[in-house]
Amino acid sequence: MSVEVLDSATIVNFIEDEKAFEGVVHDRFARLDTNHDGLLSYTEMTKELQSLRVLETHFGIDDKTDPDELAAVYRSIFVQFDHDSNGAVDVEEFKAETKRMMLAMANGLGFLPVQMVLEEDSFLKKAVEWESSKVAAA
Template identity: 80%
Template sequence: MSVEVLDGATIVNFVEDEEAFSGSIRDRFDNLDADHDGLLSYSEMLKELQTLRVFETHYGIDVKMDPDELSRIYDSLFVQFDHDSNGAVDLEEFKAETKQMMLAMATGLGFLPVQMVLEKDSFLKKAVERESTKLAA
């Protein structure tokens, strides 16, 4: 983890950089695709969603959630990614939905810089690294 400064433009520029964004998407997809079949099953996606712990914490403090409610939330998130409703997420579906989420984060952040704690291999960290590399060049 590291503390970084970013804004909405950092994210938008990363998403619009086809080479950087697509490479990051491919890397994450390949890491999630445990059985290497070119598709993400519900169980493969669930592991990723659970590591985010978005619903199990409130401002960093663990919160006990009803397991049935949590399951419904994860189910609906998987459906959001599975555009063709075939029970699996392919690379293009993963990329399209991740892009939408990243752009929604950019909109939410706006264009005033904020300081955030970022995971080492997160898409936001990659966006900051991309920006730092471009500025250094």
């Protein structure tokens, strides 16, 4: 984890650079697709969601979470990604939903930069790294 400065422009500009954004999305998709069939099953996506531990921590302190509640949240998130409701998520669905979520985060951040703790391999961290590489190249 690292503390990074982030604003909405960082996220939006990263998404608008289709080559950079698609590269990161395809890399993540390939890592999640453990059986290499070109689709993400509920099980494959759940492993990623479990690693995020969104509901299981409260300011870094583990909370006991009802397993049924967790399963319902994971199922709900999976359904958001599975646009055609076929029980699997292809790379285009994954990209579209990732883009939608990142744009929602950008909208919530606004224009003023904020400091955030980011996981090293997160999409937001990749956006910050992308922006830093653009500034260094200029």
